Amino acid sequence: MLLPGYKYQLAIQSVTPKGLWLHAQGEQIFLPRSECPETINEQEPIEIFLYLDRDNKPKATTRMPFAQVGDFALLKVQSIGPHGAFLNWGLEKDLLSPYSEQAQKMDEGRQYLVHICHDQQNRPIASSRLERFLVKENRDLREGEEVTLLVWAFTDLGAKVIVNNRYEALLYKDELPQNLKRGEVHTAYVLRIRADHRIDVTLRRPGAAGVKDARDVILEALEADGFLPLHDQSPPELIREQLGLSKKVFKKAVGGLYKDGLVELESKGIKIIS
Secondary structure (H helix, E strand, O other): OOOOOEEEEEEEEEEEOOEEEEEEOOEEEEEEHHHOOOOOOOOOOEEEEEEEOOOOOEEEEOOOOOOOOOOEEEEEEEEEEOOEEEEEOOOOOOEEEEHHHOOOOOOOOOEEEEEEEEOOOOOEEEEOOHHHHOEOOOOOOOOOOEEEEEEEEEOOOEEEEEEOOOEEEEEEHHHOOOOOOOOOEEEEEEEEEOOOOOEEEEOOOOHHHHHHHHHHHHHHHHOOOOEEOOOOOOOHHHHHHHHOOOHHHHHHHHHHHHHOOOEEEEOOEEEEOO
16 A cells, blocks of 8 residues: 655556556556656656645645655744644645644744654654654664764754654764754764764764865865964864864864974964965
């Protein structure tokens, strides 16, 4: 049985003036002509998204939503109804977030980070009670591994993030780049797996690769006028604001540049050697 809320690759069974009949798992799905691509190759499968229309009947479209069932996404509330909030997820029919699935009461016009799931009737809905859908302890990640990061919320320690659409993790304050926003997606790396199996991540490649990246950032900043007013005693916040680097990585990178004879260290900053 094909469940609504997912993308599918379906074979074309027949072509009619009104649209396409698609076939999969013993079911037939109709794709209206208005939803069909301009060029149709009957030998190739077609990608569709299956959702429920306003009468709660399955409907296929080639327009893809911002996210599907199983995903986390930042969505905007379009309207409020008697059963909950309706969020824009990129389709003609908005996605319901029932009041029982709202961690805090949603307001029209605001954006919320939600998890898309099914209700008991297999209807796609949105839930902002994210903790229910996240794994807190590491099961299969390794330190240094590349991951996908979704910014969730900001705390005194840094940013709570969602890793690989599965794990709750932490991006520490000294790792935060300037203007990082909730809902943004970034490539990140596992910084460490703590003793309690919780996950810390970084936006910089760990080890020597990360230091090399930082060297490139510093040299690029020096290209403007040959001088950078940052040094060992500069506040971590100032280094992070100007370069997007933690002070620890900054010092390692500057030390390497100095050792290689590429910069001079002055009392008020760093000077590039022509």
